[in-house]
Amino acid sequence: MARKRVDTERRVQIVEALHKCLIVKSFNETSIKDIAAEAGVNHGVLHYYFSSKEEILLTYIDYIIDLYKEQYAQWLAERDGRISADRQFIIDIFTFMRERITLNKNLSKVFIEIWEIGSYNKKVRAKLQKAYGEWIQNVSEIIGKKISNKKTIDIMSRALVAYFEGMALFSIIMPPGDFHASEILAWVEDYVIKSID
Amino acid sequence: MARKRVDTERRVQIVEALHKCLIVKSFNETSIKDIAAEAGVNHGVLHYYFSSKEEILLTYIDYIIDLYKEQYAQWLAERDGRISADRQFIIDIFTFMRERITLNKNLSKVFIEIWEIGSYNKKVRAKLQKAYGEWIQNVSEIIGKKISNKKTIDIMSRALVAYFEGMALFSIIMPPGDFHASEILAWVEDYVIKSID
């Protein structure tokens, strides 16, 4: 049990080191020794806790997705844990997504990396599919409070999440201070809320 | 003169070989020898025509962007070369973008790769910024036929292009046959056209 805990701590430590590395360089440019140095452990140890570099990545993807799922759950818990049809609630939940997820630069950078790996790697893609499926489901529940047509809900939630990810991409790729991602996001949110309210 | 043509042809040949490689594996996984094999030439030749692997990539990015800019220009030329305020014209132009760009799987796959490289590589990012800037400009001109408020045009065109790219991403990442990208795109187009018409 105690061993297990140490194990888990070490794995988290390593996985968080990978996160720090990915802020600065691509997964490919990040060597096992880079991760080890960032984690403050011997690089040989990484192969004790993980079978390969890929396994660190897969674990990391779970970790980063869980981190934001938990943040969302926590945010929701602070609001009684229920999705409300309230206009203000919907404004707030979109604001949360905008500020904490879409405009989180480090997160976006890392996700561009994960997209790229996922586009060639089935295991990574499966994780993305699951995470995006859940996020789409969350958005469905939100707009489902206002719209009854299931088809419309399905389409809109997918479109919205794709749009969020497109904006996350552009917030990294486009010249900073010129693209005004925050403003665009707010405008569209407003537009959507007006449309469905 | 004849020489110049051989030069250009070889460079195009190499760059198209890179394209074929990028459909299957990442730029990093694609070795100089892979590209050479795909192009059917000796690997030393690649360094004869290009100073480095990165230069092949940069040339490729120009090539692929030009390819689609030309397709757009050609499409437009067939329609008198002018952007019209006609409802059908706008429907058609969005259909063109949807079918030929956003839902072009190979193109999307390659662009996910370019995004990732661009997120760490300034030269690549600059090329993306230019290309997206132009595309946003094109969309601005289209919706500018219907909307007069400059700010709204700016925001909507940016939002639309980001959304298109988000959809391109999801068409690659999400389970095929399940995400219904085509339908979602058509629905949103319809929605936008109705909104601005």
Next chain:
Amino acid sequence: MARKRVDTERRVQIVEALHKCLIVKSFNETSIKDIAAEAGVNHGVLHYYFSSKEEILLTYIDYIIDLYKEQYAQWLAERDGRISADRQFIIDIFTFMRERITLNKNLSKVFIEIWEIGSYNKKVRAKLQKAYGEWIQNVSEIIGKKISNKKTIDIMSRALVAYFEGMALFSIIMPPGDFHASEILAWVEDYVIKSID
């Protein structure tokens, strides 16, 4: 602590392997794999202990210079560690330099190589400058026991060391058994000693 020793040992082993290689071929013709083979280690190991081929060379130059500085220091230590004005002492010290340094064929061969590299490489040149500066200083101290004019000491010590190196060069370049380097050196030594005594 044990680790540190392994480190140093391996580095010495590699540096000595380079020495053996340089007896046979130039630094440029000596590949990392050649050095590794000579050292009896895997070639990857060389990059574990040294960051680059140049760093091996720089370390080697320090090594070979230190080796002969130590031999000189040791020789001197055996003679009470002091430079004497004794005629026999001066004869002996010149003999030491002649036999152990100037006429040491392997050493001379390697130094021709280092000269060549140093003529294009600043770091190598700096090491040569330091080593020759010290050697000139040593000769100054020896002849300073007999001559009081500082200018004369400076000039003579520089001239002597340049002459020694020219003789080292010729002992490698000129047909063996024909140039009689040993005899020439002895004659000049004798001449110098007579002049200053």
Next chain:
Amino acid sequence: MARKRVDTERRVQIVEALHKCLIVKSFNETSIKDIAAEAGVNHGVLHYYFSSKEEILLTYIDYIIDLYKEQYAQWLAERDGRISADRQFIIDIFTFMRERITLNKNLSKVFIEIWEIGSYNKKVRAKLQKAYGEWIQNVSEIIGKKISNKKTIDIMSRALVAYFEGMALFSIIMPPGDFHASEILAWVEDYVIKSID
């Protein structure tokens, strides 16, 4: 006949291009294309006029040695073509060697390169042996005007030429403006002349 002349001109042109390259970089760092570019000819042509890179070098060595032999011959011709026992003549001839050969930086640089190649390459070494043999012979003739003992002449001429080459080396290797090669050379010349006069 005309062809032969064109051939020779081209070969000289190439060989002079190599000289210019060797001022700046080592023979190893100098590529066939570098030489071709410096000569203003197509690189394929070098293999028409020379069988290999080594042959260019060997031809170059002949060229550079001849150049200075001719300069010496010409200088001598201007002085009636005979070596004189005149003190001033000896002063002048040493001055010529000092200024035009030993202190000629480009020449010295190139010779360090040739020494190094010659220390591993028999053909190059043979050329050096011949050239130095001739130079030593010249010096023998000069000091032979003053000294009658053949053995002494042999030793002194060899020692002098070795010393000149050592000084050439140090004029390249040692910190410029610090070693005072010119002064040292002049002092020793003076010393030698006084000794033998």
Next chain:
DNA sequence: CATGAATGAGTTTTCATTCAT
């Protein structure tokens, strides 16, 4: 003769992974 395209062997370097201690 001239050109420049093509070849392919060879170089240094990187790094995930293994493993003895």
Next chain:
DNA sequence: GATGAATGAAAACTCATTCAT
């Protein structure tokens, strides 16, 4: 469990040389 030494495959790149046109 931890350490760091060792392995070896693979990468990008260089370049003398060849050769068809």
